[in-house]
Amino acid sequence: MGTEQSSDVVAADRPLRIGEVARQTGVTPRTLRYWEEIGLLEPAAYRESGERLYSPAERDRVLHIRELQDLLGLTLAEIQDVLASEDTVERARRAARADAPTLKRLQLLSDAIEANRRLVERINDRLQRVIEFRDECIERGNRMAARRAELESQLSRAGKG
Amino acid sequence: MGTEQSSDVVAADRPLRIGEVARQTGVTPRTLRYWEEIGLLEPAAYRESGERLYSPAERDRVLHIRELQDLLGLTLAEIQDVLASEDTVERARRAARADAPTLKRLQLLSDAIEANRRLVERINDRLQRVIEFRDECIERGNRMAARRAELESQLSRAGKG
DNA sequence: CCTACCGTTGACGTTAACGTAAGACTTGGA
DNA sequence: TCCAAGTCTTACGTTAACGTCAACGGTAGG
Structure with missing residues (x-):
């Protein structure tokens, strides 16, 4: 030991x-x-x-x-905010090691959870918009692919006829 | 009409x-x-x-x-690249309106499709990493929530006993 | 035709996020 | 103990992506 x-x-x-x-x-x-x-x-x-x-x-x-x-493309200033929130987690952890009263610890923990929730929400917003953007790109790609197929079949018919 | x-x-x-x-x-x-x-x-x-x-x-x-x-947080230089690719699409479109030969049009269209594919791939890479990051955040949130529940039950038992 | 915007071309200023270079001091290994 | 490599502070340089200002000319509606 x-x-x-x-x-x-x-x-x-x-x-x-x-x-x-x-x-x-x-x-x-x-x-x-x-x-x-x-x-x-x-x-x-x-x-x-x-x-x-x-x-x-x-x-x-x-x-x-x-x-x-x-x-996420955050600026250092924004990152400071995020980290400040996350530091709440650290404070909660320290309070856990110390002899902090359970109620106090609960409060800190709740703050940390809330900060985390906001960050996740922020990321999800971003994700949503990026996904939409990607899907638009894919849509365009599909339309182009369809058009290509059309052209190809035209070409093959011309070759046959 | x-x-x-x-x-x-x-x-x-x-x-x-x-x-x-x-x-x-x-x-x-x-x-x-x-x-x-x-x-x-x-x-x-x-x-x-x-x-x-x-x-x-x-x-x-x-x-x-x-x-x-x-x-996506791209720089204007990177955006120039992306747009240059996308302009291939435009060129293909123009060729379609003009009397360009089908083969030429097929070539342009294929280029455009390829450019689009690369962009989508790029976005997907980014998405993948952001999702992983978000999931880590969620994981942390879950652990904190579990810990909070633990503390709460402790507190209620203390209140009862 | 007059007037109140709107637009044009320089040219210099600004902010974030570092890079780079100088000159002096520390550190760690032979 | 000595030396190469690492670190310190200070301070000026750099890049991207615009902002801002001046001096001037064009535009459109009454």
């Missing part, structure tokens, strides 16, 4: 330097510093020298941010 | 001035001029004075461009 400590293998949650996070996520150190500058992503800690130290949680957050950016 | 001409009602395809197109589509005149500058959208004609004249076709194209921008 040892703890999860094992110092001879690379600790799974050893602090990451900025370059490591960058390599693991595909963003540049500059981007991480910029995100910090605008209050989007804080390092887990700093060394006395000023060097930034990240934990795997932050690395995951980087990936999350990139998805919100690339997939 | 008159033609579709009727000059006493507002002609459906009367040339539109830049401000009209702007109002009808929600973009600014500046944006239309910019799109023209980068070769994204040409007016149907110019007056001698230099004033731009658009037809309903261009107005529709504006809406189309905005959808590609907002919904």
Whole structure:
């Protein structure tokens, strides 16, 4: 019943330097510093020298941010909102570990659920519109294909006759 | 059996001035001029004075461009590609009206179909990833909801006992 | 024909989201 | 201890996609 400590293998949650996070996520150190500058992503800690130290949680957050950016096309400002909502989840989690009263925990959890619901709704709206757009494209494709078939049969009749 | 001409009602395809197109589509005149500058959208004609004249076709194209921008988050450069593909469709249509040989028309049509297919594929890729992302969000929501239910039942038992 | 818009062409300004470069300091391994 | 590689801050540069302003000319309705 040892703890999860094992110092001879690379600790799974050893602090990451900025370059490591960058390599693991595909963003540049500059981007991480910029995100910090605008209050989007804080390092887990700093060394006395000023060097930034990240934990795997932050690395995951980087990936999350990139998805919100690339997939949903949100601006960093919008992403801040979304993350602020999601942080409610984190607060709820912390409250769970601490000795927070059940009622308080319920409240936080409900907030988090609500924030999540709004995000899903937002995504669904977007999905709906993209699907409609795609279907229009498919429709056009079908009409063109039909027209092509028509032309082809014309051509074959001409070849026969 | 008159033609579709009727000059006493507002002609459906009367040339539109830049401000009209702007109002009808929600973009600014500046944006239309910019799109023209980068070769994204040409007016149907110019007056001698230099004033731009658009037809309903261009107005529709504006809406189309905005959808590609907002919904799919494409850059104007990417949109140029997409539109170039779609213009193949237009060329095929023109060839159909003209006395182009059936074989030529078939070729153009096939190109258009292929371009459309690639666009649909692209959209589907995006859709797939967005759906996965949404489902992850929903999953998280479900876990939180379950946790909340747990807390609630805890609370009610405490209230009873 | 007059007037109130509408439009034109420059040309410079703006915002988001970083890139890049300089100069100094840290860190980690041989 | 030493050196290469990494990191720090500061600050200016860049790109896309327009916004804004000035100075000027065209358009349309009464």
